[in-house]
Amino acid sequence: xxxxxxxxxxxxxxxxxxxxxxxxxxxxxxxxxxxxxxxxxxxxxxxxxxxxxxxxxxxxxxxxxxxxxxxxxxxxxxxxxxxxxxxxxxxxxxxxxxxxxxxxxxxxxxxxxxxxxxxxxxxxxxxxxxxxxxxxxxxxxxxxxxxxxxxxxxxxxxxxxx
Amino acid sequence: xxxxxxxxxxxxxxxxxxxxxxxxxxxxxxxxxxxxxxxxxxxxxxxxxxxxxxxxxxxxxxxxxxxxxxxxxxxxxxxxxxxxxxxxxxxxxxxxxxxxxxxxxxxxxxxxxxxxxxxxxxxxxxxxxxxxxxxxxxxxxxxxxxxxxxxxxxxxxxxxxxxxxxxxxxxxxxxxxxxxxxxxxxxxxxxxxxxxxxxxxxxxxxxxxxxxxxxxxxxxxxxxxxxxxxxxxxxxxxxxxxxxxxxxxxxxxxxxxxxxxxxxxxxxxxxxxxxxxxxxxxxxxxxxxxxxxxxxxxxxxxxxxxxxxxxxxxxxxxxxxxxxxxxxxxxxxxxxxxxxxxxxxxxxxxxxxxxxxxxxxxxxxxxxxxxxxxxxxxxxxxxxxxxxxx
Numbered sequence: 001x002x003x004x005x006x007x008x009x010x011x012x013x014x015x016x017x018x019x020x021x022x023x024x025x026x027x028x029x030x031x032x033x034x035x036x037x038x039x040x041x042x043x044x045x046x047x048x049x050x051x052x053x054x055x056x057x058x059x060x061x062x063x064x065x066x067x068x069x070x071x072x073x074x075x076x077x078x079x080x081x082x083x084x085x086x087x088x089x090x091x092x093x094x095x096x097x098x099x100x101x102x103x104x105x106x107x108x109x110x111x112x113x114x115x116x117x118x119x120x121x122x123x124x125x126x127x128x129x130x131x132x133x134x135x136x137x138x139x140x141x142x143x144x145x146x147x148x149x150x151x152x153x154x155x156x157x158x159x160x161x162x
Numbered sequence: 163x164x165x166x167x168x169x170x171x172x173x174x175x176x177x178x179x180x181x182x183x184x185x186x187x188x189x190x191x192x193x194x195x196x197x198x199x200x201x202x203x204x205x206x207x208x209x210x211x212x213x214x215x216x217x218x219x220x221x222x223x224x225x226x227x228x229x230x231x232x233x234x235x236x237x238x239x240x241x242x243x244x245x246x247x248x249x250x251x252x253x254x255x256x257x258x259x260x261x262x263x264x265x266x267x268x269x270x271x272x273x274x275x276x277x278x279x280x281x282x283x284x285x286x287x288x289x290x291x292x293x294x295x296x297x298x299x300x301x302x303x304x305x306x307x308x309x310x311x312x313x314x315x316x317x318x319x320x321x322x323x324x325x326x327x328x329x330x331x332x333x334x335x336x337x338x339x340x341x342x343x344x345x346x347x348x349x350x351x352x353x354x355x356x357x358x359x360x361x362x363x364x365x366x367x368x369x370x371x372x373x374x375x376x377x378x379x380x381x382x383x384x385x386x387x388x389x390x391x392x393x394x395x396x397x398x399x400x401x402x403x404x405x406x407x408x409x410x411x412x413x414x415x416x417x418x419x420x421x422x423x424x425x426x427x428x429x430x431x432x433x434x435x436x437x438x439x440x441x442x443x444x445x446x447x448x449x450x451x452x453x454x455x456x457x458x459x460x461x462x463x464x465x466x467x468x469x470x471x472x473x474x475x476x477x478x479x480x481x482x483x484x485x486x487x488x489x490x491x492x493x494x495x496x497x498x499x500x501x502x503x504x505x506x507x508x509x510x511x512x513x514x515x516x517x518x519x520x521x522x523x524x525x526x527x528x529x530x531x532x533x534x535x536x537x538x539x540x541x542x543x544x545x546x547x548x549x550x551x552x
Contacts, residue, residue: 025483025484025485026246026247026249026483026485028484028485028486030484052373053373053376053378054376055376055488055495055497055514056486056497056499056512056514058499058510058512058514060501060509060510061510062509065503073499073512075486075497075499075514077488079373079387079389082394082395084395084486084488086484086486105374105376106371106374106375106376106522107374107375107376107519107522109522110518110519110522111519114518118210131203132202132203133202133203133206133551133552134203134206135203142208142211143210143211147211149211149212149215
């Protein structure tokens with residue numbers, strides 16, 4: 001159960017007021033925290049609970065489905081304890097800025113650049129926030145739900161006509 | 163008074179030793195590298211965006227176009243993530259065949275790596291030898307799936323079809339001779355003075371730095387971190403197999419070379435154990451909500467045809483939730499993160515590409531070395547641009 005997870009117990013002790021939600025699904029524990037404390041939570045997990053490998057940083061766009069449009073997702077792994085933990089934090093469209101995790105892990109550099117490129121989320125204090133997959137002069141952020149699949153200024157694909 | 167200034171040199175994207183379309187902008191002080199700025203994205207096809215508009219079965223063919231040197235491993239990672247989301251149990255025979263194919267894929271990916279890595283450094287013979295063995299694996303791919311690279315062979319709940327009778331013998335013959343071939347490559351490289359000069363002490367990255375940069379797979383094990391997802395977080399039945407996990411000591415290109423060669427020998431042992439476990443039985447789970455019906459039902463009954471049509475056209479609804487499945491790809495940890503909103507298409511499919519994260523360490527590993535050594539660093543990272551750019 002999620003309540004017995006070693007990280008969840010410690011996080012509830014230390015960051016009781018910041019935790020929004022704890023979910024367990026298919027044996028995977030997800031902790032949602034407030035944006036203000038995300039860096040403190042990540043640093044605490046790395047330094048005190050041995051979550052030393054940042055596997056992935058990504059975002060999800062919940063346009064029209066949730067009040068806060070974006071959700072930042074951090075996948076952590078602990079090589080000594082061999083377990084995973086997922087930390088999420090909601091981000092509103094109006095205040096689309098998240099503190100950068102590059103101070104905690106070097107990996108975050110490119111992963112956050114990708115999130116910036118494809119979702120348009122700004123990372124505060126990121127050392128090198130440039131587009132990474134799209135060209136520098138690209139307009140728009142392709143993984144946003146309101147960005148058309150076929151690209152801008154093109155008719156949607158209607159299937160084969162023959 | 164004489165002044166010195168650094169020179170900027172552009173390398174790639176059409177450079178033979180960048181393994182695809184990688185562009186590096188180098189700052190050089192004479193021939194010494196002082197800064198490396200990689201530029202990627204030339205092969206970006208928007209796989210993650212496309213996946214949001216397809217059913218779970220339709221996404222599968224996109225995944226084997228990511229890391230085109232290890233297509234079946236990409237399929238496996240994606241399929242396992244969907245099976246975790248849908249809570250599907252896979253029959254034993256399907257699981258065993260998946261492991262055989264996953265390890266053959268590891269062999270062929272490492273064969274291409276040893277071939278190209280050696281060619282970049284100047285050893286041409288190994289290139290020809292390793293591609294000869296890779297051809298055998300390609301023929302096995304063709305035998306079971308009909309395609310040499312874009313296999314699309316696994317299905318949610320099992321396999322698309324059973325393997326032909328001759329499959330077991332041909333795999334068995336191949337892994338009987340493979341260790342001998344590995345000795346041949348080692349004979350050409352391991353004690354070769356030129357090879358040693360080019361690889362020993364090149365591209366050093368300490369264990370702490372490697373973890374900080376998120377390196378996974380052989381790149382991390384070469385730095386002495388004893389961690390393998392197949393052993394430490396087993397997936398898809400790997401807990402039933404015995405194998406050693408090699409680790410390096412010196413954290414350099416030569417140790418990563420040795421780690422990969424031992425991995426190939428261990429892959430042969432895993433395939434042998436899997437062949438011994440292979441028993442006749444079904445290859446697709448009996449789960450009509452999610453799985454395709456058997457082909458004889460589709461051809462011979464109207465109900466089977468309707469069932470097939472329904473699964474192929476509208477797929478299946480997935481429960482609301484999110485799963486992450488990481489697998490030990492030949493390059494490192496390949497992860498699939500699926501967020502489902504309860505519909506038949508994912509709300510978000512995130513691919514965690516090992517090559518993308520590993521490539522980030524290139525500057526750390528090549529600062530202060532010569533341009534020619536950078537080529538060895540690119541080779542030892544074992545990147546595939548199809549996966550970096552997605």
